[in-house]
Amino acid sequence: MSFLKLHHQLTLFNSLWMAIPPYLSMTQPKKSFEEIVQWMGGEYKKMSHFLVGCLANSLCHPSNSKRSAFEKVVLCTCRLCEFYINCQYPTHDAISLDSMEASLNCFHDNKDVFLEHRVLKKICVLVKAANAQSIKARDLELKKTCRCNHQKISSSYNHEFTTEQVQIYQKHTHFNFPKIYLNSHFRELIEMFGSLEQYSPSTKELLHKSEVKKGYWGSNKTGDFYLQILESNARIESFDVCKLNVNSGSCDMTSPNISHLRPPHVLKSPTGPYKYDFGVFLSSICNPELQNNMEIATYRFLNGQAISVVDEELDIISIVLYKSIAVHFLKYGMAIWEKQILRCTLETHWHGCLPCHDWVWWQACRQSRVMSWQPLESLVPPLPWKALKGCLPVQLITLLKFSIIIDGKAMSDLQLAFVQTTTIAAGGAIERASGMEKVVQATPGTECQLVHASEIDGVAHLIPFDPDSITNC
Amino acid sequence: MNSWTEAVIDMTQNANQYDLLKFWYRDPIETAKWLLRQTYNSQNLVFSPERSFTNGIREYGEMYTGDWWWNEQDKLTTGASLVPFIFLSDSTYLTAYIGDKKIWSVYMTIGNLSSVVRMKPTTHSVVMIAVLPEKAKYSAQSDISRQKQAIWDHWIVHEVLKVVLQPLFDYSRNRDPNDTHPSLYFHTLCGGGNWHQCFVRIGAWLADYPEHMALQSLHANSCPWCEVPALKFGDYPSVFPHRDHQVYMCLFYNEDSTQRVAQLTEWGIRMTTDNVLWRL
Numbered sequence: 001m002s003f004l005k006l007h008h009q010l011t012l013f014n015s016l017w018m019a020i021p022p023y024l025s026m027t028q029p030k031k032s033f034e035e036i037v038q039w040m041g042g043e044y045k046k047m048s049h050f051l052v053g054c055l056a057n058s059l060c061h062p063s064n065s066k067r068s069a070f071e072k073v074v075l076c077t078c079r080l081c082e083f084y085i086n087c088q089y090p091t092h093d094a095i096s097l098d099s100m101e102a103s104l105n106c107f108h109d110n111k112d113v114f115l116e117h118r119v120l121k122k123i124c125v126l127v128k129a130a131n132a133q134s135i136k137a138r139d140l141e142l143k144k145t146c147r148c149n150h151q152k153i154s155s156s157y158n159h160e161f162t163t164e165q166v167q168i169y170q171k172h173t174h175f176n177f178p179k180i181y182l183n184s185h186f187r188e189l190i191e192m193f194g195s196l197e198q199y200s201p202s203t204k205e206l207l208h209k210s211e212v213k214k215g216y217w218g219s220n221k222t223g224d225f226y227l228q229i230l231e232s233n234a235r236i237e238s239f240d241v242c243k244l245n246v247n248s249g250s251c252d253m254t255s256p257n258i259s260h261l262r263p264p265h266v267l268k269s270p271t272g273p274y275k276y277d278f279g280v281f282l283s284s285i286c287n288p289e290l291q292n293n294m295e296i297a298t299y300r301f302l303n304g305q306a307i308s309v310v311d312e313e314l315d316i317i318s319i320v321l322y323k324s325i326a327v328h329f330l331k332y333g334m335a336i337w338e339k340q341i342l343r344c345t346l347e348t349h350w351h352g353c354l355p356c357h358d359w360v361w362w363q364a365c366r367q368s369r370v371m372s373w374q375p376l377e378s379l380v381p382p383l384p385w386k387a388l389k390g391c392l393p394v395q396l397i398t399l400l401k402f403s404i405i406i407d408g409k410a411m412s413d414l415q416l417a418f419v420q421t422t423t424i425a426a427g428g429a430i431e432r433a434s435g436m437e438k439v440v441q442a443t444p445g446t447e448c449q450l451v452h453a454s455e456i457d458g459v460a461h462l463i464p465f466d467p468d469s470i471t472n473c
Numbered sequence: 474m475n476s477w478t479e480a481v482i483d484m485t486q487n488a489n490q491y492d493l494l495k496f497w498y499r500d501p502i503e504t505a506k507w508l509l510r511q512t513y514n515s516q517n518l519v520f521s522p523e524r525s526f527t528n529g530i531r532e533y534g535e536m537y538t539g540d541w542w543w544n545e546q547d548k549l550t551t552g553a554s555l556v557p558f559i560f561l562s563d564s565t566y567l568t569a570y571i572g573d574k575k576i577w578s579v580y581m582t583i584g585n586l587s588s589v590v591r592m593k594p595t596t597h598s599v600v601m602i603a604v605l606p607e608k609a610k611y612s613a614q615s616d617i618s619r620q621k622q623a624i625w626d627h628w629i630v631h632e633v634l635k636v637v638l639q640p641l642f643d644y645s646r647n648r649d650p651n652d653t654h655p656s657l658y659f660h661t662l663c664g665g666g667n668w669h670q671c672f673v674r675i676g677a678w679l680a681d682y683p684e685h686m687a688l689q690s691l692h693a694n695s696c697p698w699c700e701v702p703a704l705k706f707g708d709y710p711s712v713f714p715h716r717d718h719q720v721y722m723c724l725f726y727n728e729d730s731t732q733r734v735a736q737l738t739e740w741g742i743r744m745t746t747d748n749v750l751w752r753l
Binding site for chain 1: 476477497499511512513527530531532533534535537538539540541559561563565567572574576578580588591592594595596597599600601604642644676677679681682695696698700701703704706707708709710
């Protein structure tokens with residue numbers, strides 16, 4: 001700025017500066033150049049678009065004596081802007097790095113033009129002292145000589161003083177400040193750590209707002225507000241991460257351990273797309289080597305229902321798989337019932353997405369039926385597991401209908417759900433750290449079960465897949 | 474997510490203003506493990522360095538395309554992966570116009586995440602791990618007591634960092650100066666479902682200039698990257714050697730005091746307190 005002032009070009013420069021049209025990515029500056037007191041990142045960015053143009057235009061009519069200085073100034077500014085813009089590239093190669101280095105080199109070769117404008121107070125004092133001395137000497141000489149020589153002498157003294165001033169400037173002013181030096185490491189750093197853009201401090205500023213200041217606004221602003229900030233942060237963070245883990249379309253949270261769930265006969269059944277040939281099924285149930293999870297679960301279920309699996313008695317079991325069911329669940333514990341569709345897709349895709357096995361609440365411990373003549377409070381035992389109220393979150397793999405026909409007549413028609421279960425950790429003991437019940441994945445032998453579809457309670461939300469809970473890796 | 478731990482620094486012998494200083498921190502190693510095992514990150518994790526070329530010209534973009542990772546990987550055992558820690562620290566004001574409530578927080582992230590995800594606030598990839606105690610106000614008027622105060626502030630910061638970064642010491646390469654193949658690492662399960670053998674390095678510490686001076690215990694007007702004297706800042710092609718923290722630590726604990734003071738002062742290092750970052 002002081003360079004422009006010295007050469008009486010500041011007003012022209014300012015008028016050009018203010019006349020920048022709001023075109024393309026250029027933003028119109030609101031303040032004139034000299035009014036901007038604090039240069040921030042945003043201002044630098046805006047300025048870099050048009051600074052060189054403004055400067056070159058305001059210095060376009062140099063007198064002969066100033067021509068070289070003007071050219072140097074424009075060159076320096078141009079190179080510095082180039083360097084600034086080059087640094088922001090997301091990727092660098094040898095060409096861009098070379099051009100960065102060349103522009104910085106050029107700037108350092110020509111930076112002497114600005115030397116006299118980096119004058120400190122200390123040097124001003126020196127210059128003033130020199131000025132006073134020269135005036136004293138001039139006055140002494142003027143007294144001695146006659147009047148006709150006065151002009152000549154004073155001009156010679158003036159000339160002497162200006163040369164002295166330049167000498168003082170050259171001796172004491174310098175470019176020894178950190179900001180100008182740190183740039184010289186940029187090439188080296190880019191080669192070592194990649195582009196500079198990814199280490200931008202603006203991330204930090206953003207984080208301050210979301211992590212610290214929001215917490216502070218929510219705190220009571222007294223005493224240990226630090227701890228309040230940290231606690232509210234931790235809560236928000238863990239909820240957000242749970243959401244991200246569940247919502248991410250890019251990865252299926254069940255994919256690492258779903259491969260063994262697939263019942264091989266179901267999809268390749270010769271009797272129809274979802275019909276199950278029981279002969280094949282039965283033989284594989286009885287043969288322990290062929291059994292997969294679904295068949296183990298079916299075998300156990302049928303045993304539990306006191307249906308013996310013997311070839312002669314059973315004519316056919318037809319199994320029908322459903323792709324989805326609609327479940328009504330109580331929203332927020334209020335008297336609003338909402339319909340939610342659960343996906344039970346087995347291995348098939350769902351609307352072009354990966355198979356996603358929804359989490360549902362399963363009533364593992366059912367309340368014993370209350371008879372009408374019994375007083376409610378005394379006889380109904382409370383449901384176990386605190387807030388879970390006897391329910392466990394399970395993953396719904398598929399829904400199926402069993403039609404068992406024995407001796408030509410239908411015995412039963414069962415609607416069942418094939419689920420991957422969880423169990424309560426530590427026998428229902430409350431975890432000390434959080435004061436909550438902990439649910440973990442069931443052991444490999446019993447992890448899949450067939451349960452009655454009526455025991456499915458509703459949708460369970462926000463249960464992330466946490467690798468910590470897998471113990472047998 | 475691992476929870477916050479409260480720690481106390483005993484200052485009874487040293488300073489007269491306060492006796493116990495409370496602060497909160499999280500274990501950085503546990504935080505790194507937590508970041509690695511999130512499933513939503515699994516698509517964006519990188520465990521090996523790369524050299525990318527376009528038309529035969531080397532390109533530098535992400536952290537893993539740089540030379541530093543490549544060189545560090547050479548020092549590791551085969552099959553191991555590097556986890557570069559990136560720390561960010563900055564102090565900020567909590568109130569807009571009045572009061573002096575400040576918070577000086579240290580954040581952490583890992584270089585394995587691609588920068589697109591890492592620098593996005595909604596992914597929570599940058600985690601706050603410590604709150605450093607704020608500098609005390611200068612109550613004393615005289616210059617000498619002010620200097621004393623500044624020295625204690627400096628001491629406190631490094632004392633706190635010593636506690637916070639303690640888990641990293643166990644994994645650091647400078648445990649034994651002759652040991653080029655570090656034997657310590659941790660195993661962790663990453664979001665993709667694979668187990669990784671992870672070696673710990675500090676990749677970067679992002680802070681502003683005055684804060685770098687405080688963290689590396691340098692005098693004002695010195696370069697955090699190389700040993701340039703203050704009067705040579707104007708020179709362009711810099712010819713000075715990089716700062717080697719291991720040498721500093723050896724010199725600091727050297728018995729021959731006259732020589733080390735002269736040498737360290739020439740390099741622009743404050744002699745008041747031991748520096749934590751020299752050991753990492």
